[in-house]
Amino acid sequence: MATLEAAPETHDAAAAPPLLAITDLTVSYGPVRALKGVSLHVEQGEVVALLGANGAGKSTTLRAISGLVRPRAGDIRLRGSSIMRLPPAKIVRNGVAHCPEGRRVFASLTVAENLRLGAASREDASGVDEDREKLLSLFPILRTRRNQTAGTLSGGEQQQLALARALMARPSLLLLDEPSLGVAPLLVRDIFRTLGQLKRQGVTMLLVEQNLSLALDIADRAYVLRTGEVRLSGVAEDLRDGERVAEAYLGSR
Amino acid sequence: MDYADYLIQQGINAISLGSLYALVAVGLSIVFGILRLTNFAHGDMMMVGAFSTLLSSLAGVPFLWGIGIGVVAGAAGGMIMERVAYRPVRGAPDVTLLLTSLAVTYILENLGILVFGSSPKNFPLPDWLDTSWEFRDGALTFTSINVLTVALTVVSLLFLGWFVTRTTTGLGMRAAAEDMGAAHLVGLNVNRLIVAAFALASAYAGLAGVLWAAQAGVVQPLMGFTPLLKAFVAAIIGGFGSIGGALFGGYLLGTLEVAIVAFLPDEISPYRDPIVFALLIVFLLFRPGGILQPNREEKL
Ligand SMILES: Nc1ncnc2c1ncn2[C@@H]1O[C@H](COP(=O)(O)OP(=O)(O)OP(=O)(O)O)[C@@H](O)[C@H]1O
Numbered sequence: 001m002a003t004l005e006a007a008p009e010t011h012d013a014a015a016a017p018p019l020l021a022i023t024d025l026t027v028s029y030g031p032v033r034a035l036k037g038v039s040l041h042v043e044q045g046e047v048v049a050l051l052g053a054n055g056a057g058k059s060t061t062l063r064a065i066s067g068l069v070r071p072r073a074g075d076i077r078l079r080g081s082s083i084m085r086l087p088p089a090k091i092v093r094n095g096v097a098h099c100p101e102g103r104r105v106f107a108s109l110t111v112a113e114n115l116r117l118g119a120a121s122r123e124d125a126s127g128v129d130e131d132r133e134k135l136l137s138l139f140p141i142l143r144t145r146r147n148q149t150a151g152t153l154s155g156g157e158q159q160q161l162a163l164a165r166a167l168m169a170r171p172s173l174l175l176l177d178e179p180s181l182g183v184a185p186l187l188v189r190d191i192f193r194t195l196g197q198l199k200r201q202g203v204t205m206l207l208v209e210q211n212l213s214l215a216l217d218i219a220d221r222a223y224v225l226r227t228g229e230v231r232l233s234g235v236a237e238d239l240r241d242g243e244r245v246a247e248a249y250l251g252s253r
Numbered sequence: 254m255d256y257a258d259y260l261i262q263q264g265i266n267a268i269s270l271g272s273l274y275a276l277v278a279v280g281l282s283i284v285f286g287i288l289r290l291t292n293f294a295h296g297d298m299m300m301v302g303a304f305s306t307l308l309s310s311l312a313g314v315p316f317l318w319g320i321g322i323g324v325v326a327g328a329a330g331g332m333i334m335e336r337v338a339y340r341p342v343r344g345a346p347d348v349t350l351l352l353t354s355l356a357v358t359y360i361l362e363n364l365g366i367l368v369f370g371s372s373p374k375n376f377p378l379p380d381w382l383d384t385s386w387e388f389r390d391g392a393l394t395f396t397s398i399n400v401l402t403v404a405l406t407v408v409s410l411l412f413l414g415w416f417v418t419r420t421t422t423g424l425g426m427r428a429a430a431e432d433m434g435a436a437h438l439v440g441l442n443v444n445r446l447i448v449a450a451f452a453l454a455s456a457y458a459g460l461a462g463v464l465w466a467a468q469a470g471v472v473q474p475l476m477g478f479t480p481l482l483k484a485f486v487a488a489i490i491g492g493f494g495s496i497g498g499a500l501f502g503g504y505l506l507g508t509l510e511v512a513i514v515a516f517l518p519d520e521i522s523p524y525r526d527p528i529v530f531a532l533l534i535v536f537l538l539f540r541p542g543g544i545l546q547p548n549r550e551e552k553l
């Protein structure tokens with residue numbers, strides 16, 4: 001059940017630790033406190049949405065998981081062991097791929113080169129070839145644009161490339177930051193259809209998304225952040241009733 | 254001797270000089286591309302390369318091997334410089350980086366003077382290199398060093414082209430130059446890429462140092478200063494941070510300098526260097542992104 005207070009983060013101690021567990025995470029950018037003790041978890045095979053207004057701290061949470069920002073306090077555990085002090089490259093090797101806000105594809109490299117770098121953390125050359133073929137079938141437009149530089153792609157095509165590049169790492173946890181941002185509505189639906197497909201294949205995702213209904217459609221559970229704190233959490237279906245989400249968003253309590 | 258011969262001769266000179274500028278400029282651009290650092294100490298890796306070759310020649314190592322030693326010594330010097338001087342200030346404001354690089358230059362040059370003395374040392378060439386060919390009754394001359402310079406430049410630049418388009422490290426260097434954060438996110442070891450960039454850039458400086466010394470016949474600790482400034486101009490003309498731009502700028506500058514001396518009245522040719530640096534100022538003011546990318550603004 002969703003409660004207006006965030007449900008306490010508890011786990012059955014006897015059960016296996018969740019794939020991702022964040023406890024009391026605090027992150028500051030200089031004097032700006034972006035996260036003030038955020039706790040959340042993602043189970044194996046789950047899609048969890050991270051919602052919230054602009055500046056709530058959603059991207060910061062993902063950046064902390066990937067090791068791009070150094071948290072002040074708290075802990076980030078992957079399958080029970082802390083990854084919080086690891087450098088970003090090690091975190092990718094531990095199975096976390098991050099598809100960042102604004103796509104961030106390498107514009108001067110070709111589509112094929114971007115995909116190749118997506119697998120930079122992997123040693124298994126034959127597995128990489130196999131995954132590339134799979135992803136080119138999943139995103140056929142990338143196959144046609146293969147030898148084009150990424151900078152010449154449309155926004156939607158770049159988003160597909162960013163997603164494919166992240167998947168080239170064969171992650172056990174995929175962090176997605178606003179995959180609908182700057183993408184034409186028709187393509188947004190395509191991208192979410194693909195995300196649904198990935199979910200059915202068992203890919204675990206932590207999804208940041210401004211489009212509430214799209215996010216809650218695909219997610220199993222959701223957290224709502226406001227000014228660096230979790231204000232609401234629960235099963236996605238329970239959150240569809242928009243009123244409480246809106247309250248948690250805007251804080252009109 | 255007719256005018257066509259004269260033109261060809263000047264062309265040979267221009268390609269030879271342009272090759273040296275291109276070799277130095279390419280390294281400046283590689284490091285600038287990935288770290289946004291204008292590494293003034295880059296020129297001093299020429300000294301490291303040239304003196305290493307000189308010392309190995311004196312120790313009886315065959316000259317071709319000596320060139321290899323110069324290149325490797327340059328690369329090693331670059332890696333040490335990165336580790337000792339630049340890594341501690343990574344991410345610091347631009348002014349800090351600039352001052353660090355000036356300090357490194359100052360220290361390296363004084364160290365060079367301390368170890369080798371400030372007077373130029375003879376740079377011995379093996380007999381097979383100390384030759385020149387004359388064509389058309391002496392109207393066309395080129396030295397073995399010219400040929401070696403151009404040949405090694407072409408080979409090493411072909412290698413560079415292969416490296417940055419075909420290897421994961423090379424592609425990673427270009428990726429990190431474009432977006433360091435995204436390079437981290439795909440799992441590239443950015444530290445390793447930066448070390449590789451310094452090694453690669455300084456290897457080119459080492460090679461340029463050996464070839465420069467071979468052309469001049471002498472080596473001295475401050476030998477990197479003028480080529481560094483020229484390479485800086487070349488890199489700016491071509492668009493700082495771009496490898497292709499550095500090559501283009503290097504050859505353009507070599508051609509320009511040779512043309513100033515060859516075709517302008519004798520009263521003007523002594524002003525070659527002031528003309529070149531005036532050109533730098535013009536570019537910085539009006540076209541900071543270089544000829545190839547006029548719209549790109551790049552902070553130095
Ligand atoms: N590099 C930075 N330096 C300083 N403050 C930052 C930086 N990045 C983010 N912030 C601040 O941290 C807070 C959280 O930012 P964050 O980017 O995590 O929000 P978000 O929820 O992703 O927002 P959006 O929906 O706009 O992407 C904001 O107040 C923001 O201004």
Ligand SMILES: [Mg+2]
Pocket residue numbers: 058059060101177
């Ligand atoms: Mg964000």
